[in-house]
Amino acid sequence: MIVELAAVRLLAPWFGASSAVWTNVIGVVLLALAVGYLVGARLAEGEKPLAKLAVVLLVAGSFILWLPAVAEPIALFLVPRGVSLAESPELFTWGSLAASCLLFGPAAGLLACVGPLATEVLQRRGVTHAGTAGGRVLFASTLGSLAGTFATTYLLVPGLGLSTTFVGAGLLILSAGLVLMRSSKRGASALVVVLAALAIGFSRTKLPEPADGQVVLASTESSYQFLRVVEDGEGASSRRLLQVNEGLDSFQSVWVPQLGLLGAGYYYDYFALPLWWRRSEQARVFVIGLGAGTAWRVLSGSVPPESSLHMVGAEIDPGVIEYGHEYFELPRDDPGLEVLSGWDGRAALATLASECDLIVLDAYANQSEIPAHLSSVEFFREVRDRLADGATLAVNIGGFGFEDPVVQAVAGTVAAAFEERVLLLQVPNARNVMLYAVRGGEAPEPSAFADALPAAIAGLVAPVRIPGCIRWVSPSPAPLTDDLNPLDRLQARSLARGVEGWLEQ
Amino acid sequence: MSLACLLLVVAQSPDFSAAMQRVGEGRFDAAHVLIDGLDDPVERSQAQVFLRLRAGDLPGALHWATQGTLLAPDDLWLAERRASIAVSMGAHKLAERAVEDYSEALLRAGAESSPASLVSLNDELERMRSAKSEREAALLRSRVTVLASLAALLGLLFKLTRK
Numbered sequence: 001m002i003v004e005l006a007a008v009r010l011l012a013p014w015f016g017a018s019s020a021v022w023t024n025v026i027g028v029v030l031l032a033l034a035v036g037y038l039v040g041a042r043l044a045e046g047e048k049p050l051a052k053l054a055v056v057l058l059v060a061g062s063f064i065l066w067l068p069a070v071a072e073p074i075a076l077f078l079v080p081r082g083v084s085l086a087e088s089p090e091l092f093t094w095g096s097l098a099a100s101c102l103l104f105g106p107a108a109g110l111l112a113c114v115g116p117l118a119t120e121v122l123q124r125r126g127v128t129h130a131g132t133a134g135g136r137v138l139f140a141s142t143l144g145s146l147a148g149t150f151a152t153t154y155l156l157v158p159g160l161g162l163s164t165t166f167v168g169a170g171l172l173i174l175s176a177g178l179v180l181m182r183s184s185k186r187g188a189s190a191l192v193v194v195l196a197a198l199a200i201g202f203s204r205t206k207l208p209e210p211a212d213g214q215v216v217l218a219s220t221e222s223s224y225q226f227l228r229v230v231e232d233g234e235g236a237s238s239r240r241l242l243q244v245n246e247g248l249d250s251f252q253s254v255w256v257p258q259l260g261l262l263g264a265g266y267y268y269d270y271f272a273l274p275l276w277w278r279r280s281e282q283a284r285v286f287v288i289g290l291g292a293g294t295a296w297r298v299l300s301g302s303v304p305p306e307s308s309l310h311m312v313g314a315e316i317d318p319g320v321i322e323y324g325h326e327y328f329e330l331p332r333d334d335p336g337l338e339v340l341s342g343w344d345g346r347a348a349l350a351t352l353a354s355e356c357d358l359i360v361l362d363a364y365a366n367q368s369e370i371p372a373h374l375s376s377v378e379f380f381r382e383v384r385d386r387l388a389d390g391a392t393l394a395v396n397i398g399g400f401g402f403e404d405p406v407v408q409a410v411a412g413t414v415a416a417a418f419e420e421r422v423l424l425l426q427v428p429n430a431r432n433v434m435l436y437a438v439r440g441g442e443a444p445e446p447s448a449f450a451d452a453l454p455a456a457i458a459g460l461v462a463p464v465r466i467p468g469c470i471r472w473v474s475p476s477p478a479p480l481t482d483d484l485n486p487l488d489r490l491q492a493r494s495l496a497r498g499v500e501g502w503l504e505q
Numbered sequence: 506m507s508l509a510c511l512l513l514v515v516a517q518s519p520d521f522s523a524a525m526q527r528v529g530e531g532r533f534d535a536a537h538v539l540i541d542g543l544d545d546p547v548e549r550s551q552a553q554v555f556l557r558l559r560a561g562d563l564p565g566a567l568h569w570a571t572q573g574t575l576l577a578p579d580d581l582w583l584a585e586r587r588a589s590i591a592v593s594m595g596a597h598k599l600a601e602r603a604v605e606d607y608s609e610a611l612l613r614a615g616a617e618s619s620p621a622s623l624v625s626l627n628d629e630l631e632r633m634r635s636a637k638s639e640r641e642a643a644l645l646r647s648r649v650t651v652l653a654s655l656a657a658l659l660g661l662l663f664k665l666t667r668k
Contacts, residue, residue: 031658035658035661035662038662038665039661039665042665077646078643078646078647078650079643079647080636080639080640080643082636083636083639083640083643087595087636087640088640088644090644091640091643091644091647094644094647094648094651095643095644095647097647097651098646098647098648098650098651098654101650101651101654102650102654105654264561265561401564426562427561428560428561428562429561429563430561447534459531462531462532462533462534462560463533463559463560463561463562464560465533465534465537466533466534466537466556466557466560466562466565467537468562468565469560469562469565499594499595499596500596500597500598500599502564503564503567503568503594503596503599
């Protein structure tokens with residue numbers, strides 16, 4: 001289980017950790033296990049099953065030791081440097097399947113031989129019933145899997161890192177093999193130990209290089225994903241980006257030295273608009289998907305002068321929040337900011353004590369996937385119920401224009417939950433669409449309130465006042481629900497449609 | 506405003522110049538009203554391209570550039586803008602066509618050597634082509650790896666079932 005769970009993390013910097021990658025890894029491991037059981041059964045038929053068990057463990061352990069070192073060359077063989085998911089979604093699916101075959105298939109197959117061999121050894125040592133021997137082996141291996149499952153997710157990967165986790169697992173298996181190896185095989189054992197030592201020397205996972213002009217400030221494995229902070233530019237024009245998993249050519253959060261609007265091409269600026277069309281003394285904002293705090297810095301520098309900002313931000317990955325504090329000036333003790341670190345957005349929403357003037361939904365998993373439970377009509381009804389009358393939900397949707405299947409599905413679902421039309425706005429110079437839904441009404445057209453705005457905010461509105469840059473969407477008769485939410489399929493269709501589809505609309 | 510755009514403005518009608526003025530001031534909606542009233546459809550396309558580019562609406566700019574080049578295939582500014590936007594958006598097929606159209610428009614205009622814009626567009630296009638073929642080769646490698654792994658497994662199973 002250690003290898004299986006850490007496998008996706010090993011692939012993530014290259015292929016992401018989407019449900020397709022998980023499916024590929026689990027599928028390959030299951031197939032390898034099935035074949036491994038048969039091979040183990042055949043090996044158990046002959047003589048000296050204990051010696052065979054030792055050899056299998058030694059080979060499997062050595063193989064696992066080498067995984068961190070060979071992951072990079074194999075990934076680069078399968079996916080060229082710099083390819084983004086939008087450019088070739090098919091490549092990421094096939095690439096992760098092929099990488100799983102090469103990296104994890106052999107290890108899983110070898111480890112599967114252990115069960116039948118161990119059962120045979122037990123039976124030959126006096127446990128007379130095959131069922132008894134098999135039951136004991138299954139008991140021990142399931143307990144081991146249980147320990148491996150919890151330890152990998154909560155202790156090993158976040159605490160020790162991927163390389164050490166694989167090396168640790170490999171060494172454990174190697175040690176078991178060495179213990180079982182008879183004294184007559186000392187020469188072989190010594191060779192294995194040397195191989196293992198060499199492997200440890202080389203087995204640091206290597207990651208994609210940062211882009212030209214970028215400096216890596218920090219990187220780590222959090223409980224959820226690989227995180228990296230890079231910086232480019234200097235002085236007032238410096239910029240820090242938080243990159244995750246395969247999105248190392250992109251970013252999840254951004255920091256610039258000054259508070260307030262970020263400028264052209266950043267969708268975050270459009271979270272500020274609703275606070276200007278419905279102005280109040282208190283701006284109570286709830287952010288689902290706080291990231292490293294970009295929305296906080298943008299809004300705290302761009303709310304109307306008479307408004308005092310109070311933000312609650314939920315972020316599922318505590319590692320992201322830590323980097324937010326360290327590198328993105330996310331305050332630890334600002335009375336205007338409450339951070340719910342390690343909270344799922346939907347669970348956090350249910351705990352809100354007061355109504356909100358603005359709820360921001362900016363939650364993505366694996367760069368491009370909106371989690372299904374944060375895009376259902378039931379969820380958006382819960383959001384609506386947490387908004388004050390006339391207050392707004394703002395959703396960032398990554399997609400190729402208004403006709404994008406994901407944009408259409410999410411917009412129709414929000415409209416169904418709010419029982420009103422919702423406003424879509426194409427973010428200038430970006431592949432993002434901003435959605436606004438208002439409780440008890442419709443969002444105002446940009447031209448209806450633009451004249452009363454200060455220059456910086458008016459600058460946000462001006463580009464979307466020309467025809468074609470906004471779109472109204474009515475409630476969908478078949479919204480996404482908790483029960484039936486084919487967002488995965490829609491996201492795949494969106495990527496397949498791509499830029500060419502956007503331009504044809 | 507770039508030199509090319511300045512030249513474009515100088516060569517056009519007063520309403521066109523007024524619209525460009527509004528665009529420069531960031532008054533995009535006012536500019537749009539003026540552009541809508543322009544009589545010459547080519548001029549209207551040019552102005553729309555300029556407006557949409559400044560407003561960050563690349564698909565809109567590309568749409569108007571394409572419309573404009575259909576009306577005036579020899580308009581070098583429109584042809585160059587169309588090619589340049591298609592390339593910058595990574596719309597591979599459209600970019601190939603647009604750069605070719607621009608190149609032909611230059612030939613018809615009697616250009617003796619390729620201007621820097623065409624050279625740079627061709628370079629960019631070449632990078633896109635090479636990245637695409639690299640992706641296709643990688644996809645093939647991935648598929649072959651998966652198929653080879655499956656074949657190896659099947660072979661092993663076959664061997665195991667034959668005693």
